[in-house]
Amino acid sequence: MTLTVITESLPELIPPIALSFEVFNQCKTEVGKSSVARGIFEILEESAFIIGVLIINREVDSMYIPPFQFNASGTYSGGIAVLNTTSPLQIEGVTLPLGVSLIHELGHAVQYMEDPNAFESKFTTAQSGSSETTQFNITDSEGKALTKDIKNTLIALLSIENDNVARHEAPVCNDLNLPFRKKYI
Ligand SMILES: [Zn+2]
Numbered sequence: 001m002t003l004t005v006i007t008e009s010l011p012e013l014i015p016p017i018a019l020s021f022e023v024f025n026q027c028k029t030e031v032g033k034s035s036v037a038r039g040i041f042e043i044l045e046e047s048a049f050i051i052g053v054l055i056i057n058r059e060v061d062s063m064y065i066p067p068f069q070f071n072a073s074g075t076y077s078g079g080i081a082v083l084n085t086t087s088p089l090q091i092e093g094v095t096l097p098l099g100v101s102l103i104h105e106l107g108h109a110v111q112y113m114e115d116p117n118a119f120e121s122k123f124t125t126a127q128s129g130s131s132e133t134t135q136f137n138i139t140d141s142e143g144k145a146l147t148k149d150i151k152n153t154l155i156a157l158l159s160i161e162n163d164n165v166a167r168h169e170a171p172v173c174n175d176l177n178l179p180f181r182k183k184y185i
Pocket of ligand 1: 104108161164
């Protein structure tokens with residue numbers, strides 16, 4: 001099993017909550033009726049990478065920390081999924097089970113494992129703070145040609161997030177008869 005619930009404090013990261021195992025197991029149960037969710041756990045548990053799950057209740061939102069950014073001296077070769085228990089996803093006024101948030105962050109670990117180089121390239125661009133843009137030629141609803149400049153950081157972010165929502169988060173919500181978003185933004 002290479003999906004590891006983190007129970008020790010790691011340098012630079014918020015310490016895990018005392019009930020991390022219980023919350024993790026509850027999350028797994030919440031999404032367990034979804035075959036897509038079970039598939040994500042299976043991929044990660046059988047992978048050669050070690051993926052950490054850090055469960056916290058303060059300061060930072062749920063996120064995925066890829067291993068090229070922080071890996072605790074090589075321990076978490078597949079990165080760390082950070083889950084903040086106080087900020088579950090809300091869609092269409094419905095508060096989703098925390099397990100869906102966990103699936104979202106673990107979905108990023110799957111994306112990383114599928115193509116580490118491509119993920120690193122997009123992730124690094126998304127976080128670069130660069131103000132460079134790319135020009136897109138689009139057509140408005142009346143058929144008029146327009147050009148639009150979109151920041152490269154946003155393009156990279158959406159390329160990661162929309163793929164994760166489309167392949168992991170939304171299908172799991174759909175399996176569980178929960179409302180879902182089709183796109184990250
Ligand atoms: Zn995300």
